[in-house]
Amino acid sequence: MTMTATIRIKLSVMMFLEFFIWGAWFVTLGSFLGNTLHATGAQTGAVFSTQSWGAIIAPFIIGLIADRYFNAEKILGVLHIIGAVLMYQMYTAVDITVFYPYVLGYMVLYMPTLALVNSVSFNQMTDPEKEFSTIRVWGTLGWIVAGLAISYAFHWDSPRGVTQGLLKNTFLMAGIVSLVLGLFSFTLPATPPKIASGEKVSVSQLLGLDALKLLKDKNFLIFFIASILICIPLAFYYQNANSFLTDIKVDNPTGKMTIGQISEVAFLLCLPIFFKKFGFKWTILVGMLAWAARYAMFAYGNATDLSFLLILGIALHGVCYDFFFVSGQIYTDSKAGPQYKSAAQGMITLATYGVGMLIGFYIAGVISDAYNSPTGHDWHMIWLIPAGIAAVVMVLFLLFFNDKNEASNSQKS
Numbered sequence: 001m002t003m004t005a006t007i008r009i010k011l012s013v014m015m016f017l018e019f020f021i022w023g024a025w026f027v028t029l030g031s032f033l034g035n036t037l038h039a040t041g042a043q044t045g046a047v048f049s050t051q052s053w054g055a056i057i058a059p060f061i062i063g064l065i066a067d068r069y070f071n072a073e074k075i076l077g078v079l080h081i082i083g084a085v086l087m088y089q090m091y092t093a094v095d096i097t098v099f100y101p102y103v104l105g106y107m108v109l110y111m112p113t114l115a116l117v118n119s120v121s122f123n124q125m126t127d128p129e130k131e132f133s134t135i136r137v138w139g140t141l142g143w144i145v146a147g148l149a150i151s152y153a154f155h156w157d158s159p160r161g162v163t164q165g166l167l168k169n170t171f172l173m174a175g176i177v178s179l180v181l182g183l184f185s186f187t188l189p190a191t192p193p194k195i196a197s198g199e200k201v202s203v204s205q206l207l208g209l210d211a212l213k214l215l216k217d218k219n220f221l222i223f224f225i226a227s228i229l230i231c232i233p234l235a236f237y238y239q240n241a242n243s244f245l246t247d248i249k250v251d252n253p254t255g256k257m258t259i260g261q262i263s264e265v266a267f268l269l270c271l272p273i274f275f276k277k278f279g280f281k282w283t284i285l286v287g288m289l290a291w292a293a294r295y296a297m298f299a300y301g302n303a304t305d306l307s308f309l310l311i312l313g314i315a316l317h318g319v320c321y322d323f324f325f326v327s328g329q330i331y332t333d334s335k336a337g338p339q340y341k342s343a344a345q346g347m348i349t350l351a352t353y354g355v356g357m358l359i360g361f362y363i364a365g366v367i368s369d370a371y372n373s374p375t376g377h378d379w380h381m382i383w384l385i386p387a388g389i390a391a392v393v394m395v396l397f398l399l400f401f402n403d404k405n406e407a408s409n410s411q412k413s
Contacts (some may be wrong), residue, residue, distance in 0.1 A: 003124050003131065007189055011121050014188060017144035017181040018117050021080075022110070023143030024174040025087075026051075026295075027254055028150060028157055030243040032167040036094045041372060045365020047096075048239045050104045052361065054111030055353035059207055059346060061112040067194045068201070072123070077115045077185030080178045083351055087175030088157040091168055121193045121213045133268075136319045140265055146325075149173075151255030187397035208346025211336060219403040220335055223284070226401070227328055227348060228356040230394045233291050233386035234320075237359025240368065241314075244379050248303045250310065260317030267318030271326060274398045280331050281401055287323030295387035299380050325352070 025032075033039040033047060046281045051319060066075050086106040093099035117139075150156050153205075156166040204210055215221045245253035275283050294313040301309030336344035367385055372377040 003126075006136070006367045007124050010188055012138040013184065014117055014120065014181070015135055015139040016145075017140065017177055017184065018113065019139035020142035020146045021083075021174045021177050021181065023146035024150070024177065025090075025170040025256055027106060027147055028167050028170050028242050030239050030241075031157065031162060031253075032170065033096070033255040034243050035162050035246070036165045036167055037093075037099060041365040041368030041370075043096050043100075043365070044239060044368065045361045047100060047103055047307060047361075048235070048361040048364075049358055050100075050107040051111070051238075052354050052358035053104065054107035054109075055357070056350065057108050058111040058115065059350070060203075063113050063201055063205070063392075066116060068121075069193060072116050072119045072191035072194070073185050073188040076113055076120065076188070077182050079113050079116075080182030080185060083109050083113075084175045084179035084182060087171050087178055091171035092177060105238070117168045119194075119387045120188055124353075126190055133334045137265060138366055140261050141404075144261045146173075147254045147258040147261075151252035157242075157252070157254045159246075159249060184265060200305065205343065206263075207350055208348075211340045211344040213342060214335055214340065214347075217335065219401055221329065221357045222397065222401045223328065224348070226284075226288075226393055226397045227324075227352050228359070230291065230324060230390065231352050231356025232360040232363055233295065233390040234296070235357050235385040236364045236383070237317075239321075239361055239364045240382060244298065244377075244382075245310065247377060248379065250307065256311065257314055258312045259311065261317030263315045265318070267322045267328065271322050274323070275327055275330065280327060281397075281403060283323050283327045284331075284401075285394060285398060287320060287325075287327065288397060289388055290319040290323065290392060291390035292387045293322060295383045295390065299387060346387035 029047065030044055033044045033230065039047070048089045066072055084100050084105055086109070089102040090099055090106065110209060121132060121135050122128050150170060151158075154166070154169065156169055161167065190400040215224060242253055242257060245256065250256065271283070274286075278286075292318040292337050297313035297316075301307065301313065303310075332348050333341060364386075368377065371381045385395055
């Protein structure tokens with residue numbers, strides 16, 4: 001069965017809208033919270049943590065409901081329509097205490113849709129390894145278009161726009177697109193439940209805990225711990241990067257941040273070559289080094305003569321993300337064996353986006369408050385700390401991880 005052109009277009013549109021929605025409000029969230037709702041660092045950390053709670057709860061929604069009782073495309077539609085209503089509530093919220101319950105509810109509904117769009121796509125493919133990337137790339141393009149629209153079409157993140165509170169319009173835009181995707185989802189190809197409704201599914205299966213036995217392997221355990229720890233500096237980027245660029249008066253900060261997504265696409269294409277040539281350990285180490293380097297660039301860059309450091313730091317996003325997370329998924333897949341493949345990926349996702357980011361957003365909030373004074377944020381220190389954390393994780397990984405077999409296997413394959 002080959003995918004028809006109509007289905008390919010529908011899946012591409014679905015991916016574009018799915019990630020447009022996320023990019024439309026999540027990138028500028030820190031700036032909105034600080035400037036419009038006057039949130040503290042700790043409150044901002046709590047709002048960003050809703051992504052982690054969503055990641056922790058998502059397997060239950062997918063595993064207990066989607067995989068057993070309903071078609072994936074129908075659940076996708078319902079979740080995005082409810083999401084549109086919650087987005088409207090976030091748009092009208094005037095206080096952080098009113099805003100928080102809506103963003104928490106939204107993230108609990110949105111995070112499962114990331115798995116659902118993949119399920120709908122994979123169900124139409126005969127060779128996902130070849131076909132998926134050409135569909136998934138539309139998601140990254142959606143995220144990029146959202147960022148460019150905020151900066152260059154609407155100017156909501158300009159100094160004047162931020163002062164006037166125009167960043168709240170990002171939620172209205174995301175809500176409208178969420179409603180569009182919700183309705184559009186009902187036209188997608190039917191993706192029936194994977195598991196018979198009478199079949200038992202345990203909580204440990206859902207969370208990927210069946211793969212815990214992989215942690216008996218010393219090298220996998222070190223990789224697992226490193227994955228959680230590297231999410232601490234990652235959280236600083238999500239939580240602070242847009243606020244930082246807005247605060248130091250960089251022009252069109254959200255538009256410029258899309259350079260990170262463009263580099264993500266480029267480095268994703270380079271990853272297999274690098275992985276084959278240097279093996280897993282060095283690929284991961286380059287990813288970790290990129291985190292430390294980008295934060296050092298943010299610490300010493302500025303909006304005038306050293307603005308090139310900020311652009312370079314943003315452009316490193318592709319190396320940071322792809323060389324660590326994507327190669328980590330490949331490594332996990334190779335270690336798991338056929339029996340635990342999806343369980344192992346579930347466990348890594350739970351460890352990184354769930355536990356690691358939860359810790360990271362909390363620490364990022366505390367550090368932001370610690371280095372905030374009436375004169376403003378001490379961004380130099382706020383960025384040097386995650387740079388130091390990434391450097392320490394990198395050194396520990398270099399010293400303790402020694403998976404020679406994996407390196408030679410990846411070179412042979």
